Amino acid sequence: MKVALLGAGHIGQTIARLLHGSGDYQVTVMDRNAQALALLAKEGIGTQQVNTEHQPALAAALRGQQTVVNALPYHLAIPAAHMALEAGCHYFDLTEDVAATKEIKRIAEGAKTAFMPQCGLAPGFIGIVAHHLAKRFDELHDVKMRVGALPAFPTNALKYNLTWSVDGLINEYCHPCEAIHDGAPISALPLEGLEHFSLDGVEYEAFNTSGGLGTLCETWSGQVRNLDYKTVRYPGHRDLMMLLLDDLQLKNDQQTLKDIMRRSMPATMQDVVLVFVTVSGMKNGTLMQEVFARKIFAQREGEQPLSAIQITTAAGICAAVDLFREGRLPQKGFIRQEQVALPDFLANRFGQAYQQSRQVESIG
Structure with missing residues (x-):
């Protein structure tokens, strides 16, 4: 091809x-x-x-x-x-x-x-996982999708390093966020909906950001009580971003904010990607919950060291192209991420990057 x-x-x-x-x-x-x-x-x-x-x-x-x-x-x-x-x-x-x-x-x-479109990590792989879990329920209550691309060794007040596009980062922090709440589609504010959780002994926070759930709101409309996507960061990051974007009004001068971040915030190849999906609902008359959680780490060996965000993003789009080439996806028109079967993705030679990660808790 x-x-x-x-x-x-x-x-x-x-x-x-x-x-x-x-x-x-x-x-x-x-x-x-x-x-x-x-x-x-x-x-x-x-x-x-x-x-x-x-x-x-x-x-x-x-x-x-x-x-x-x-x-x-x-x-x-x-x-x-x-x-x-x-x-x-x-x-x-x-x-x-x-x-x-x-x-x-x-x-x-x-x-x-x-x-x-949307063939990366979030949107992308996270939607494939959430859809796979959601299909297992007779009655769907809550779908919670959480993803973070984080420095392995945070050292600044934001507890963040540049691991991917600054343009994309600020874009998702500044635009309304699609979600479903109590069965109805809503537009949530970015950086709101703050929550805290622990995974694998590490404390995290999560908050609304735009775009991560792809087309799932449309796909599951009328079939789920609550569905949302939040970005994961280390505690304290959200409050400082609100200071910059809202209190200092840099959301109205995004170019200045991007310039500041590029100038003062080092990039890092030593990162970790966290994928955390929880789905709850009824199965055979019993209220159940299923969880998919993984951490993918940077690869430091070899001629070209790869960051975790490089690994996960490239694996997502390469697997999509490969599955398309093999005829496992529709050959024309618009293709949603949730049309990719999770077992097919994880078995794919590129998608196996997610299999080789450390599985905190996972299901097939």
């Missing part, structure tokens, strides 16, 4: 190496950063310098490709999807942006090719 991979950042490079290394994909990485492309070219991976924000240039580059894998910032998802449609390509991305996903769903209506 010929794949045009848009974006040669940390996640894009990981995706490129996984797909190229499998031997089943002819990958061409497209980016305007010549230095990043040169690193991949040395490894025998196809590259093409393209201004991915210039639609005519991108449209020309996509001609002759079969599949577009988009690892660009979230604000480029809609134009990239339009260009994929124009080129007659299948389309996969990592976006957590709700508005982008709704537009991509509209683009996919009547399309002869497939469009599958």
Whole structure:
């Protein structure tokens, strides 16, 4: 399969190496950063310098490709999807942006090719897990999805290091959050709904953020009492972010906040991804709860050390593309994450990254 991979950042490079290394994909990485492309070219991976924000240039580059894998910032998802449609390509991305996903769903209506956004960790794998658990219940009460990409060794007041896109981070902190409460769809405020919990002897907090539950509200509408998604951080992070975004009004000057974070907050490759899903309801007349909880750690060995967020995000989208290639997913139109069977995902050669993690508590 010929794949045009848009974006040669940390996640894009990981995706490129996984797909190229499998031997089943002819990958061409497209980016305007010549230095990043040169690193991949040395490894025998196809590259093409393209201004991915210039639609005519991108449209020309996509001609002759079969599949577009988009690892660009979230604000480029809609134009990239339009260009994929124009080129007659299948389309996969990592976006957590709700508005982008709704537009991509509209683009996919009547399309002869497939469009599958939200293929990362959250949205992505977390929705696959939640849907898998939810289907086991006769009557569904509560679905709680919690995900955190955290530094293994927090040292600053925010107890946070940059582990992924600053643009994506601030976007999910500033936009309304879809949820279902008492059977009705609601729009919750970001950073609200604070809760605390312990897992594996570590204290965490969780709060509302936008986009993580993907299309599950629509899928389970009218069938669940409560469904929500929250981001996990170490205790104290939420209060300081509210100070920055609300009290100091940086939500109205997001570029300044992003500049501050990039300048003052170190990135880290030593991170841990926490996945925690609880589902409760009735089974055979008994109130039951099922839990899926895992921690995925960075891989420090090898020529290219990988952060946990690189591992989990790249595994998500590569597994989706691979399952699609194998015919295990619909071959045209809009594809939801919950259409991926969890056993298929975990058995996939890329999805096995989640199997190799330390299982705090899990079910198959």
